[in-house]
Amino acid sequence: MSKPKKLIFKNGKRVLVDFDEVSRSEYDKQYNRRRAVEKPDYLKFYHSTQWQKVRAEAMTRDLDLCVRCGNKGYLVDHIVPSEDDWSNRYDVDNLETLCKKCHQLKTKREWTKRHKGVQRAMKVHVISGYPGSGMASYVASKVDTSHDLVFDYDLLMSSLNGNLIESIYSDNDNQSNNQDKLSNIKSRLHQSNVDIYEYVELIYEMILRKLRTERTFNNVWILRTFPDERLKNLLVTTGYDVEYLRLDTTREECTRRLKTVGRYTDSMSTTMDKIDRLDDEGLFDDYKLIKTKKRKK
Known part of the structure; x- marks a missing residue:
């Protein structure tokens, strides 16, 4: 004996379906x-x-x-x-x-x-430093790629403006240790596009909203050149275990590195001036200084 049918609306149309x-x-x-x-x-x-x-x-x-x-x-x-x-x-x-x-x-x-999903005891790490201080390298040495979240402004900008793709596929026929080619890749990875800035900020703001209730990750790594009051005020209310870290790479060393890869510009100098000013105002007082290995010249 077949099942009885009933008439319902489905996708805006009246159709006969099984009664159950x-x-x-x-x-x-x-x-x-x-x-x-x-x-x-x-x-x-x-x-x-x-x-x-x-x-x-x-x-x-x-x-x-x-x-x-x-x-x-x-x-x-x-x-x-x-x-x-x-x-x-x-x-x-x-x-x-x-x-x-x-x-x-x-x-x-x-x-x-x-x-x-798995609930984890999430820890938030806010990383700061001069441009060229090695924030990305530091995080890369610590991150658990299976259960961590990383927000890196420079890397996100590079992925949105196409420089990351260009860097991956350029010189594909000769992936050698040629220092000039490596320097060119690093330079392209940090090229900014003012038209894309708004999109990077939207992603950052989305992360801030999600962090209010997030418990999925082991660690969240946020790379910020300057202190951000929005982030700080949010983290105070979430109850997360939070640490603020600042790489101790000196301004002189960062300047040398940036000039080596062709990234040092007037805007970089202005950024460093602002960091020094904020430091004098005490906005980095909550940051723990992290010693980094000095690169050979």
Whole structure:
């Protein structure tokens, strides 16, 4: 005997399905009924005037488009789920417009991470130093590539402006120890593009939002030339184990290194001047000085 059928709406059309099949709309109704009992604050929040106002603000900002795929956006979602950070539920900077498909994929990833992911005792390392001080090399010697997160401004800039790709594939026919070629590669890796700066900052701001509730990594390494009050204020409230490190490579040594690879410019000198000024103002007082090996000249 065949199963009885029922008529439901599926993808905007009326279709016959097996009687025991649960449709999306039925699932949503069951989910909302369960949430009304278990989490009544959620329903009050999503029906509040304040939420409707901030939701409309986010959709206007995103031009009613899904920020992930560019298709028509229908839903406004919390980047850091409100379940993880309830106090941040009205922050428009923590909202993004999504289409239904992208929202479903994000929700699935969040569920998997919450229910099947590993919670780790995460430590945050904030690394600072003069340009050319060797911050990336220091982190590379410490990082666990399987369970660590690294934010390196220079490397991210290089990947977005194409210099990283160019460096990997240039001189592909002669991967020798030719010092001139290595110097050229290092120089390209640190070329900046002012048009891309905004995108690097957006990624950094996204990391800051996620760090509010993150427990997935063993270590998070953040390479910052200058102290950042936003980061410092955030880390004070998260309860993470945090250390601030500063490489002891001198300004004179960093200048020599930068000139060797053709990276020393007026802007580098200005950056170093700012670091010295912030140091005089005591903004590096919380940083532990790390001794680095001196390179042979």
